[in-house]
Amino acid sequence: MPGPRLRPRDIDEAAAILAMVDASGGAPLPQLTDTDLCVFSDAFATMLDRDVWKAWLALPDPERVRRAELARGFLLHRRLLRAVPDAPPSQSLRIQPKLGFILAARQHPSFLGLCSVPGTSQPSAPHLFGLSDASRAATPALLMEQVSARQLPGLGHVREYGLLRPHRAAKVLASWIAGTLRDPANPACALDIVTHSPQSRPHVERVTVRAASAGASLRVEHTRPDGSYVQRAGLDEPALADLVTPVLTAAATAQG
8 A cells, every 4th residue: 555645845845954954064853852752662663762761661551642642742733743634543643854854864774873971871962863865875964863951741851853964963073072071070982883784783883082181182092893993182173073074974875
């Protein structure tokens, strides 16, 4: 059975978002909440933090239903979902393009990029999800997610999203890493890039960044998937972004 037809308006909206990405390096996408993602993980098996998913499954069934209805109502109000009158139940709600980009990247990411401070919890650490699109192999884009400290009653933490070209994402990552390392309690930041294909095991590339003992310069330890290892010292924030850009570009353009 063929799926629901796309409206020309939806196609135009998606094209406008990608045009903004190409023109300025990125486009903002709507904020979502923990509950929003739990609802879509039920339906589409989107990737989700283990602790958030476990807490969702631990809720009594009536409470999960109540929160799911609250989330769907809010998404309809924000025009991220569209109600289709007289449609079968399975097609009564249509995902709109801005929400569709987020769910597509989270459901089948071509790669994962995970920032962290080893040994500590950093909820605001950026996460990257590669957006598979063979038609844009020459101009890849990726989804960036950051979890804010803000929470909405019954919906959980607010998550912020953007669709970015690799060079723009690298600047955001470099800014977050440099800012995080200004706190002496954070000795290092790590960026793990995980790529995979159906024929092979996941490949992990790690970029570890430490603050130099003197001044504001940064020291980088880069371990590639083939096991090769390089170090660089004396980097500032723009130089770190320049180093990370080809790492993200290679991951975003890799073909599984």
